[in-house]
Amino acid sequence: MTKADDLTQALRDAGVRITRQRAALLTVIAGADDHPDAVELHRRASKDMPSLSLSTVYRTLTALEDQGVIQRHQFDGTPSRFEKAEDDHHDHMIDVDTGEVIEFCSDRIEQLQTELAAEIGYEIVHHRMELYVRKKDG
């Protein structure tokens, strides 16, 4: 798990000053276990830190992304979503009606991808899978 301390250090490494506003934002990011967008992160952090501006949120997120401690997801039809960069690989389903993001990881799919690439002489360096889903009736 990425802790607020790790995020703080990453920002320092990027040469960004850790203001009280940024510290409040980092606490929110560290505590998020979903995939909030910048506006949602701003909303959460503003509860404790009303002087946090949205532009600070955007700049801080970009710096954290550059440092590799958070991941940006650009799902179709939604603003960028963010999550902590963690070691365990997973893919995402996006509910097209609610925007909810569901994490999943399938050993069968992972294996199949490896086999498909190997069949034509490749190994997979990285992959990203997004399934756009809608709840079935009933």
Ligand SMILES: [Zn+2]
């Ligand atoms: Zn995720």
